[in-house]
Amino acid sequence: MIDHKQLTSFRRSPSFVEAVYFMTDKMLTIGKFYIELKTQLLFFAVATL
Incomplete structure (x- = not known):
């Protein structure tokens, strides 16, 4: 569970x-x-003036 969360945050970081x-x-x-x-x-x- 913790591993999966870390993986998700790690995967989200580069995309951010x-x-x-x-x-x-x-x-x-x-x-x-x-x-x-x-x-x-x-x-x-300037050209039109």
């Missing part, structure tokens, strides 16, 4: 770490895209 890495990677990708989009909008605004 993977989820955090995945979330961070996703956020970084969205952040890069957002910065790129803002830069393009800024250039567009």
